[in-house]
Amino acid sequence: MILLMLAAGMARAQDDDLIVTHGISTFGDLRYGPDFEHLDYVNPDAPKGGEMSFSWSSAGGSFDSLHPFTREGRPAVLSSIFFESMLEGTADEIGSAYCLLCETLAYPEDRSFVIFTIREGAAFSDGTPITADDALFSYEILRDEGLPSFRASIGRTIAGAEVLDDRRIRFDFNPEAPLRGRIQSAGGLPVFSRASHDASGYGFSEARLEPLTGSAPYVLHEVESGQRTVFRRNPDYWGNDLPINQGRHNFDRIRIEYYGDAVAAFEGFTAGNYLFRQESSSVNWATSYDFPALDRGHVVKAELPDGTISSGQSFVINLRREKFQDARVREAIALMFNFAWTNETLFYGLYEWNDSFWQNTDLVAEGLPSEAELALLEPLRDQLRPEVFTEEPFSLPASNPDRSLDRRQARRAIGLLEEAGWVVGDDGMVRNEAGQTLDVEFLNSGPMFDRLINPYVENLRTIGINARLTRVDSAQMTQREREYDFDIITDHIPMAYEPGAALRQYFGSQTANTSVFNPAGLADPAIDALVEHVIDAETREELSVSVAALDRVLRWERFRVPQWFNNAHWVAYYDIYRYPDPLPPFALGFLDFWWVDAEAEAALREAGAF
Template identity: 55%
Template structure:
């Protein structure tokens, strides 16, 4: 906020002495005061209904609803989905236990991003926000009607308490990043909270960062003596449109729409949260889940198995038209799904070893033989977007990369962006086998009489695949066979979901499947996924990447002031991440392959960046009655 500056006159002076002191004040001090006053007066404070990283907001201050929703969508009915494994907690922000699917649904944030606009956030809990042009601080003006699901008011004290809790407990990588960004948070009045950011750091995304913090009830938290770092089946009290209806531990979760939801008239919430209940059924594996869908145990399935999509949807409910099978456009970024190496293992610290192992995954054969040709290969962390690095680095990228040439991985400056090798349509590509063999020979892993490679200490090149999904067996087993032909002591270790979670958290794995869900405007989350400072504590940087070049590039991305600067810096970062070879990228598709009981409707067209089946789809009672009459619904 604009500051004032005054020249203090000594209190002990009066009369002539006071006058003489005033006359004797050096002219340069007066000039300094006037300069400071002018600078303060010139500080422009923006008051708005949202904020955009670059450029103007799409929606005006008086918008009634998002363009892609149906504001007249009826409320009612149930949608049900499936989840994998099990759960033993309803606390999504603890590192302990396995939180239930959708368990963050109870909590809202000051700001929320729409699904049809990049880099924009609009007021949800707040009715307006204030910030200077340099975004060095932000004030959120909370809507007076904002309330928790028990009807108690949501105030600035709750927002401050939630922030301070996240700052000291929960995910260590998150609080480490947050502590580097925020200087202080203070309550200005019951409905106003101010965050002041630290100097000397990029502030471009910081209003959105603190505006995206979940808010829960301080009074409820204290009354229940809630353990934020523990596990519980009784969730914290939030302000969201859904509350917990019932649960059967590890088996079923049901969320119920709160008819007294405070935000039902807020523009951001029009046409959303339309189902009376959302039910989640848990299954131990994909095959069992598919059988459950065929048997009518749940009503909506976003199909992840290419085999099932190609061959499995020939059961009577589909043939009768009771279940709708369709493909919907997906304009969002690929998830970055990949096999990742644990770089904490000594034998995976050699980039040549990682590259050689990656050559033995034959995507082309897998796509043709296992996936029915429906996938494309992931090569970029920003796949399916304009942010992906392509070909040789541009002059603008080189301007960023060349000053750090001495710490870059090989090939970044003088070779095209690293991409997965293209294999033959036979399971084992012999040309790539020879290339991989040469890399391992060079790295000191020599094939012995038993066909296994050993280093100078006589240790085999051990590689243990950690896997908790039966569906992935058909992908991993051929990969293991190819690796053993290379001389790698590779084994496929199938574990249950609970074991997998525990081992991931202890970093007790060699290689496993992970995802890197990036954004169109990458922010401080980059430090959690790729930053050295949190590599040994982060739940996201599972590979343990510690790269000085990546750390520098993250700071450059965060400091970008225009869309052009951001695009160039992200492409440079993408180029370096890919050259580190800590992943073996898998596959993606730019469509949602969904099947559902034909009782749901959705906006047409859908927004480019969200499927929204639990958000802005709705239940059609006329369709439901027709299916009941046909015997499709009991």
Template identity: 50%
Template sequence: MAPSRPHALPVERPNMLHWLGGGLTALALLGLAQQAGAEETIIETHGYNFFGELGYGATYDHLNYVNPDAPKGGEIAIWTLGVFDSFNLYTRKGNAGALATIGHEDVLTTHADDPTAVYCFLCTTMEYPESIDWVIFNLRDDVTMADGRPWTASDLKFTFDMFMKDGLPSFRAAFGAFVEEVEVLDTHRVRFRFSPDSPMRDRIGLAGGMPAFSQSWIEENEYKIDEANILPIMGTGAYALDSYEIPSRIVYKRNPDYWAEDLPVSKGRNNFDSIRVEYFGDSVAAFEAFKAGAYTFRSENSSKTWATGYDFPGIANGHVKKEELPDGSLSLMQSYVFNLRRDLFDDIRVREAVGLMFNFEWSNESLFYGLYDRVTSFWGNSDLQAVGAPSAGELALLQPLVDAGQLEAAILTDEAVIPPVSSTRQVDRKNLRKASALLDEAGWVVGDDGMRRKDGKLLTIEFLDSSPAFDRITLPFVENLKRLGIDASLNRVDPAQERERQRKYDFDMTTHNGRMPLEPSTGLKQWFGSEGVDESSRNLMGVADPAVDALIEHVIAAQSKAELKTAVHALDRVLRAKKFWVPQWFKSKHTVAYYDMFEYPTPLPDYARGELDFWWYNAEKHEALKAAGALR
């Protein structure tokens, strides 16, 4: 069982297309202000934050959460599940390898202890008017690609044009709605002009999310970003692909000539000489390999394994450390989701009835060893979560949607929906009776064979999953649904089939995961908006609702933190009321195990565990482990 899905390592870029993750922050009135003509003040600054002060000034010695004296060297080896056949993440074709964009850097960057701000990285400063009609990035003149060739403003414009021509439709739609023109002013100066009707809060962060690619390299290799490719796009980053073996292994090596090695932002970071990723077909085999020393760092996503599996010799003799590290992040929105594109799930009573039959309390006690809390909100573990009845500010946003017939009037008075609470027996009879009544009311009647039908059609639901470890969680859910008269089943496929079927929206229910941002904005359209419902890999649910769309616009338009919080509360309330998910579980701590040759600074930042970023390798401990035969 792997409760904290997805079980595969993330291959998404941390900064590129940051708009997909949410609010990109904006306007920090820092830096040098000067007059442009007699009309508008131009702001020049090293960083940008719409709602508050920047956490870092223009000069600093190193990031607050790193060890600036961390030694360089060694290897960290991690694992992932599935297969890969490409290193191009910018297309939906193929299966991109884990950490496929590790070598790609963006114009702007974020810091783990200041997650709602963006800072110049490939630029020295940025300039923009108070209207944010445009932004000029003053690019660094020392940025080089992995092979040493220089990177310039022309390369940045070329990259933008390439993505606008051949990038994902969702990318083209977002950037096309924001950016009217990209203009090269000189070798290291480029201006993005923004559409007047684009959200101000997202403009600069969106433009700064462009990666550093080389026009000459792209053309020399005849690279097509809309096609799968086993050749990774060359970047400027600290790591580059060293070797791979399909389907079992990928190795990335640190670039000894990395252009940013001596910058303050790099001190104490990128400490490993190499990062190795081992692929496995199932989580059981992966854990056995870890115990045998085949890889060296493991984020444990199975509560059963965490509670009962760490009794092997490596733990007993101290070769392996087992730790719980604090995690201040928002809770994941991990859940079973309905495919709303299926006519069966048009009726909210069907969705609610199905949700009543998942017994979290029994699962947590019987399967999870009490390690988890229930996911209750899309912004759980934060003050963005809607609670109780709507506030006056929320009512002002919700009332017009009720008046327009887009929401039920109950949203104005009811408390925010929370998942049903069950007994600690697998089948909660109270919830079973309530679910049965809902299906009866919806016209799904129990026949002589105990199965429910409507207009002669059997009520059938298939769960799509690729993880054997999830069987012991989903199968009891399936059994409960069968007791309700639903022809429920679990179809476990391999990871490639799961991904392909999810891409085609070919499922009834599946497990979905993600984490909402602290300052959500345009990226919400990818998760819940009507525009991307037929192409977004994030909106697996198929949410296409005018009330949701309207509330997303309110979130995007928020001009203060108070406005943002109110709008997110209203959106969270409505999303939960739609009941297109069956929330699963989360824990507010990282459960990790690793061979005792890695070290990290304390305290860790709230929003980053950082093992691939700012942990480091102790050579003496490594030699001791090798001498003891603990590592392969």
């Protein structure tokens, strides 16, 4: 029976007039043809060897797992480094993906299915061949036991999969799933060894420090739970000679040192305990880079251009709380964050305002809705806030950079609270009709953020909101985030240049109380409808219009207080690393296509730099 089913599947594939190709692009032509020798932005002659080392601090959390596909445990940084997928994107294109594990992909014009043919010789790190059955297993177990939000999203796109033979797997798509991105969604699934999982003795949902077996260039070399991970380049990596891999994966080892806090992590860098640092603190960048190794020229400090979309870093308000249901309350809270003062006083004027959900792209909503946007918005008028149609996208007004408390903003905030039924009493605190104070807790696990949140808390208390900062350790932070047990947290809402089905995980009603990517608990049928318009867009023009409409509506919900973004990579590194110049627009790539200059490394070692 199985053989008959396989034969029937093969016959269907042969009967269809298929497009057979080495890659796929959403809207336009591929940059790289089938005979390309290497990616344009790499140095194909980059030497192999040496080590890339960097740090992670408790502000980002420690770890107790190397399994990134489950909610159990806290996975280590780069826990997905072991795995490859059928397709891989590049750092100089948007919306394109090229064969990696696959040799070809084949699909009909209506993109109702896709067939991936796995490259002959593709192998897992244990030397066993990658088969279509492994790809099927990976898809099915992620679909059935992976992260809940992922399960919901992939189930809407992929109807099922079947093995055609040892090297071919077919994915069928739900007819109602959007054409755009459906093949990339199947081609982007990680592939791991069925045999290794079965032999591990672990359930898929269990956290573990023994990673699943994948096929990528790096394998686990050393792990000290909560302290260090080291990955080593597999000398027998099956894909060394692929054109897409030329000039990449150049380090023999990648080492990550974990520190208890950001201060200790910085001191570790100045002492040469690790050699590459991507700085995220404006205070450090402006004031701390004056240590001896830098003065001696052993360390390079550089600002490299960053053309990537903003990460969407924001204070996120938990809409599951009754006290935050009124948008006027949320706006009042937002008004008391003085970005201009924060930027000038605490950030040395180094950051930009993170206003739109698609900041630093041409997808930002601007002005009043265009006619094309109105065509999407009008059918939803009764469900949308009237300001969507009559005013420009919501943006916090410019605040006074000279003092933390902007009195004009405070008066506006108090007025909004009164309109929402929160009135200032004799003790200076606002209360509702039931006599309850408006309690607002900022939950945070990183001490570096105290200096940012405390002035905000004081501003809120000035207008009568009972605000406080609660600092917890990383484990508590993870638990409370997953249980949605918070008022306000700092989180990222990362969007894409060509957003698709992932929007359902960030803003969709269906997974509002299960998605780890929707901390606000946003659940709105009008937003659901606009998300579907984005997903269904078949041209770049349609995409731009639908994203602008969605951006406009999301901003008027006022469920997050935008923070800031940086349009440059702040990097410091011991002068042993080299990179292609110019860098590609959409990636720094220090783990991907940088390399070690062996002579420079020997010279610095001899000088005692590290």
